[in-house]
Amino acid sequence: MTILQLKNVYKSFGKLEVIKDLSFSVEEHSVFGFIGKNGAGKTTTMKMILGFLRPDSGEIYVCGERVSYGNTKTNRHIGYLPDVPEFYGYMNPKEYLKFCGDITGLPREITLARTKELLSMVGLENTNRRIRGFSRGMKQRLGIAQALLNEPKLLICDEPTSALDPIGRKEILDILSVARTRTTIVFSTHILSDVERIADTIGVIDQGKLMLEGSVQKIKNMRRKDTIQILLSSPETAKELAEKVKELPFVIESEFEMDTVLIKLTNAEEYGKEIMSLLVRENIPVLRYEILEPSLENVFLEVVG
Amino acid sequence: MKRYVAFTKKEFLEQLRTYRMLILFSVFFIFGLMSPLLAKILPEILSGMDLQGMIITIPEATAVDAYAQFFKNMTQMGIIVILLVFGGVISNELTRGTLVNVLAKGLGRHTVILAKYTAMVVMWTVALVFSGLINQGYTMYLFDTSDISNLIFSILCLWLFGVYLLSLIILSSVLAVGSFGGLILTVVVLGGLLLLDLFPKLEKVNPIYLSSRNMDFITGVLTPSDALLPVLITVILILANISASIVLFNRKRL
Amino acid sequence: MNQIIEYLPFIIPIIAVEFILMIVSLVHMLKHKKFRFGNQAMWIIIVVFVQIIGPILYFTIGRGEE
Incomplete structure (x- = not known):
């Protein structure tokens, strides 16, 4: 099943063409590495998938449903980890996940059970202080927990490792390797070793165009x-x-x-x-x-x- | 509905844990208490002053003076406190990016606006009632309140003006950018309305009417029927502000 | 003396509120030590000596981001 599909997407900011005729698709239960230099259009593409930006033309489908700009229903299939996730600093991780469960309409018992499971998966099960004192890496890990809370079919991570030190990066990659068993992952990066570690398929984007797409092995050999x-x-x-x-x-x-x-x-x-x-x-x-x-x-x- | 309630609860938690609730209630408590006290002691202080043999006769303060102080405090310092406490409710989330996670989970943007507005209106209402009750208690303790008319109506007018002001804060925050853009735009619009109030022909189509004629209702110079048009206009403006906020927020780029 | 007794119901609550605001801001300040502008000494002086307004300014514009 195709989880994510982009068809001939264009986007420009003023005169600057950021995305030019971008088409690709991601199959269920795969890990898609979206590679490009800074400014290649990765974040713009992700924001369009989430309906935060309007494409100039082209279509985007998530689980077969068309993404519309602004209020999009397709977001209920998506878990999103922004490049620098921001939380309400006055809550602790459990309170934040409970809040996330409530605003997505999850029943209370399910939220509690998943909160416990996800916090131990990301290593924050014993952290009861408020989020405002968290390090970058801790915020990133909480970000993954909140993104997986409503068991999304598609997990989108925008540069999940780039702001972190080597230990933090390894932790995030390990967590994503666990997460791949339960969802489809699309993540962007400019760190190629990260892609080699966890991605099955990759897409290389440069100046708004997809230069290469396919399985990691195929591309290496090609x-x-x-x-x-x-x-x-x-x-x-x-x-x-x-x-x-x-x-x-x-x-x-x-x-x-x-x-x-x-x-x-x-x-x-x-x-x-x-x-x-x-x-x-x-x-x-x-x-x-x-x-x-x-x-x-x-x-x-x-x-x- | 469940989502809306959840987000509204989060707003209350935020107001509580960022100490904004504490500030709002402390200040409104002090307004309620100080207004009758000031009305009582100001004439005593003035008459106690020795103005080089000049004799000034100051009439004994009455309950009317206490309410005059209360409305003066509320419509001046009170508005400033409301702006400080609620001015960042939307701008803070937009500049820090805390709404990204929430909206990416599929929470409707209109729900965010409506929940925030609900929480603001509830806080303003409770704080105003609290302040009004304290003011009433202390005024009765110090003065005779028999010649007061339309007190509840006058406070309702002030309440409706506050509800309008909160809708203006929301619309301005959606329109403007940056941490203080919304606050500045709100102040500019308020300034414009105050200028319009200088034209007697326009005074009744201006929400300012509800925050500037309060004492005229209390002394009986004006009757509630005089406020019919301003109340109607203000209600329409509130609905327009909130609808416009939702439409614009739906289109806003995050 | 009579006057003071008459005004006690006013004076006690006002002092109590002033005191609560002052203590809460001082505790918050000493725990976080982050300010949008100014330094700790300046804010301690403002909060202690400018009653009511000082703590309000601290919490609404003075304290640092979370």
């Missing part, structure tokens, strides 16, 4: 530009090797830094032996020879560059 890293005994030999391999037809690029040579080529497994035979022929002593895994970062830089 844009296959392999890199071989060779560690040599001295910077001189590294320089020599870097220049020699440039003449080979299958090498796209080669560079060296100190005693390490990086060779970019079309297929490392097939042409790797030719590099090796070159090393033997020229009698160059090798300390380490390594084929680097294709990373999303390389793909991202290639696409967005």
